[in-house]
Amino acid sequence: MDRNYIVLTTNPGKVTLADVPVLDYAFFQSVVDDLLANPSNHCLAYYAIPFPDYYKFICCIGCDETHSIAVFCHHLPLKTGNELDSLTIRHFPLHVFEREIHEQYGIGFSGHPWLKPVRFPTGSSEMDRYPFYAIESEELHEVGVGPIHAGIIEPGYFRFICNGEKVLHLEIQLGYQHRGIERLFVEKKHLLQKAVLAENICGDTAVGHTLCHVGLIEVLGEITSADGLFLERNIALELERIAIHIGDTAALCTDIAYQFGQVVNEALRTIVINTMQCWCGNRFGKGLIRPGGSYYPLTSEISQTISINLKEVLERYLQITSRIFSMPSVLSRFEGTGKLSSKQAALLGAVGMVARSSGISRDIRWSHPLPGMDHVESSPVILHKGDVWSRAMMRKIEVEKAVSRINQMLGQLTGDYHQVPSYDIVLQPSSLAISLTEGWRGEICHTAITDEKGQIMHYKIKDPSFHNWMALALAVRDQEISDFPLCNKSFNLSYCGNDI
Amino acid sequence: MFLDELKIFYRHGRQYVPDVTAVGLTPLFRGRPVICRGITPEEVSRVVELCPVKAILLSPFRIDLGKCVFCKECHFALPEKIIFSNDYKIASNIRENLIITEGDDHLIQLDPEKVRKEIRSIFKHALKLRQVSAGGDNSVEMELNAAGNVNFDMGRYGIEFVASPRHADGIVITGPITQNMAAALQICYDAIPDPKVIILAGTDAISGGIFKDSTALNREFLQSHHIDLYVPGNPPHPLTFINGVLEMIGRKQ
Incomplete structure (x- = not known):
């Protein structure tokens, strides 16, 4: 056979x-x-x-x-x-x-239990007529939120069915952010256009998505890059993780009205993203990752800045998190809230830190390491309770590990290599390529197919949020509706990443 | 316990930027470009072909910051002739002011004559804004959040983001405006009491950016409304946003 x-x-x-x-x-x-x-x-x-x-x-x-x-x-x-x-x-x-x-x-x-729309790619008129799941009952009431929310965040619609203050069911309706990016990847022929598209799929994960994309282009073009380039890109990936995780720690404090934790963490995040800006001129790392090379070599001066800044940030982050995780008033809001059991996470195919906070070992850095990462420590952090506390603690531990990974990678950089980007890479014809990256949210997957002339004829993007939105809907069941913002922030899923 | 907090507070120190109009950003920050004269036809065709968003206009050679995604690739192609300065004050109320011409090295400014009178008379000391993300990639949204954080502290000027459009004096739009958000954007705008301002934050909002040619967009809203402020960037730096708004409301000349 x-x-x-x-x-x-x-x-x-x-x-x-x-x-x-x-x-x-x-x-x-x-x-x-x-x-x-x-x-x-x-x-x-x-x-x-x-x-x-x-x-x-x-x-x-x-x-x-x-x-x-x-x-x-x-x-x-x-x-x-x-x-x-x-x-x-x-x-x-x-x-x-x-x-x-x-x-x-x-x-x-x-036999599919629920062929619910994912993102309404053909327009909003059907969206307005979408029949939400409903229960006829005098005891229950519904709460609708969105698509525009109270803060400065992306749009999405949430329909709760509540029994008193408790959430019986949450249905999440997305699609407002659909920009038709997968088709643009086919229509826009220049490799620079594709790289710029990749970094705008999801601006909070600019490094993660672009890293995933250039991996795809380089494997299709059969380009082998210097190990130093891979190390630099992965340093950027971990810097992005640190910045977002610290920002999320701040936001979790905001949602429980612990202002001190919020402002201290906000200031620390600023140091991290300014370090990124000092390296490449953009606080989110846009422009840094390009196929074939980089215009922003990690000089010894910048390496030193990264190392000094991260030392300072980590010390202060550990101080404030040790305070956060020892306060009874914080713990009473975090512990047992928004629980996603290990069984639920497995059933849903949850990925990334959400899965790892519910006891599932799923981390692309460990399972499918990128080239050049053989000598970098990559064992995943696993927590088991699956509640807001676990997801908050996951961030704290991952920040610590990311700093140590960066230091390890900085130590492996040999310096004098330099490759500039290349936009005339010839892609192999009639091929299929797949690229995986563990962004801060989790597993990012890009796949592409080339036609007989070596042009990309199909491009597929999967953000980790694609799997995890349903996990959020389950985690808030039987919770106080007032805890929804806290649960939501603990997942911090992407709208544009889902709606692509 | 209390002592722990004091220690943290001590290291936290003073965080706010004292003068948002005079910050020296890192030299690598990609702000207002300066274009030298004398770019040869061969060089012109090279960078025109390279620019991912067709932000380069010809005769004379110009870069439109409303379209530019600040990838700086034209600089890397012509390092001597196109230079991105770290000048972050690049917002304007006039769309054409975002276009940089070869040989020009003057600051991008607002045209005070063209700022609607009621903006300066009513909103000078308090401006509450409702943000609407319409396909925004969340980096612009995060920078707008940062504009109000402990570092940039836009609230000191009375500029704040609010939850309800009923409490707002204007709208800040991010993203290229997707078809699926077009109706919600209009409803939100309509719910804001008059007089009200419209600010476009980020290249995606101003021109559609890299998404300009997508069929999933619906930018009709922009054709029927007057835009009070354009804030370029991918994403715009918080300081770009704050300085632009301060100039618009007449708090800064």
């Missing part, structure tokens, strides 16, 4: 499209069953691409233990109708992938 799937052993990885085994759907399902029977495997991407007379469904499953990615596909000819048996019934994490495919191409999945 032929192989059921092709195995990529690198991240990012590339394969000739014709080498990806095409299985019939019944067999495809059994391969998915076999692979996902192992709890350390999970689905990274599952999406459809329209061809003239069929849809190609590509499935990429990450194997954490073997640090590899299994790729396989099935075809749905247009003439055989457009309905498939849903895989969600057996593998719940696939629910959101099937919903996305259904929304994009109208393909039905029989």
Whole structure:
């Protein structure tokens, strides 16, 4: 028998499209069953691409233990109708992938429990008519919030069904941020345009998404970069993580009215993003990461600035967090609030720090390390309670670990290498590439397919929020509705990352 | 316990920027560009082809900061001829003032004559703003939040973001304005009492930025309303925003 799937052993990885085994759907399902029977495997991407007379469904499953990615596909000819048996019934994490495919191409999945729209890519008129889940009862009431919220944040709509002060059910409706980026990745041909697109997918994760994107371009172009370049990019990735985690610590303090914790952390975040600005001229790292090289080499002077600033920030951050996590009035709000059990997280296919706060070991830095990261410590931080406290504590521990990773990487930089960006990289034709990065929220996945001329003909982006929004909806069940802002902030999911 | 807090407070020190009009940002900060004269036709075609957002206009050679994503790639292509200074005061009430011409090295300013009279007479000492993200990538939103934080402390001038449009004197729009947010933006704007200002923060809001050609946008709102302030940047620095607003309300000349 032929192989059921092709195995990529690198991240990012590339394969000739014709080498990806095409299985019939019944067999495809059994391969998915076999692979996902192992709890350390999970689905990274599952999406459809329209061809003239069929849809190609590509499935990429990450194997954490073997640090590899299994790729396989099935075809749905247009003439055989457009309905498939849903895989969600057996593998719940696939629910959101099937919903996305259904929304994009109208393909039905029989047996899928809830083909709820993901992002309304075709316009807002259907959005206004969306039938929210409702319960007829005199005891219950509904609370609707959004799409514009009280603070300066992105839009999204939340519909709560409450029993008194307690949330019985929350339905989240997204799509307001849809900018049609995946299509722009195909339409905009210049590699600089693609890099600028990547850093604007999600501005709070500019480094994470751009790193993921350039990995894809470089593997498609068969470019090998110097280890120093990989180290620099990963230093930027960890700096981004530190800045956001400290900012989130501030925001969690805001939501429980602990102003001292808020202002101290805000000031510390400023130091970190100003360090990024000192390196590359932008506080979010935009412009820093480019295919083939960088215009902002990490000079010994900047390395020293990073190292000095992080030492100062970490000392002060540990002081304030030790205060935060020892105050009874803080703990009473954090502990046991917004609990996502390990079972729920596994069922939903949660990723990133949300998954790790609920006892699931899922971290791309460890499971699918990027090139040049072999000698950098990468064991994931795992906490088990799954409540706001765990997600807050996760940030504190990850900041500590990120600082030590950066110091380790700074020590490995040899200095004098320098490669400038290249925008005329020739991409291999008729290939499929997949790239994974552990951004501060979690697993970012970009995949691309090139046509016979080496132009990108299909581009797919997955932000970790794509999986985790449903986790937030479950975590607030049976909580006081007044704790919603706190729960929401503890997840800090992306709207634009979901709506792409 | 109390002693711990005192120690933290001591190291926290004084955080606010005393004078927001005179901060020396890092030399690498990508602010107002300066273009030298004498760019050859070959160089022109090179940077025009390179610019990801078609922000370069010709005869004479100009860069439109309302379209620019501040990637600075044109500088790297012509390092001697296009230089990005760290001047962060780049907001204006006049769209054309955001266009930098070769040979020009003057500051970007507001045209005080064109600022609506009621803005300076009513909002000079208190301006409450409602922000609407319409496809914003969250970096602009984070910088607007930062404008009010312990460092930049825009609240000292009476400028604040508020939750309800009913309490607001104006709207700050971020993002390229998606189709799916167009209706909500209009409803929010309509809910703000007159007189009211409109500020566009970030390149995406001003021109659509890198998303300009997307079919998922609906920028009709901008065609039917007068814009009071354009704040370029990707994202705009908090100091760019604060200085622009201060100039608009007449707190700074």
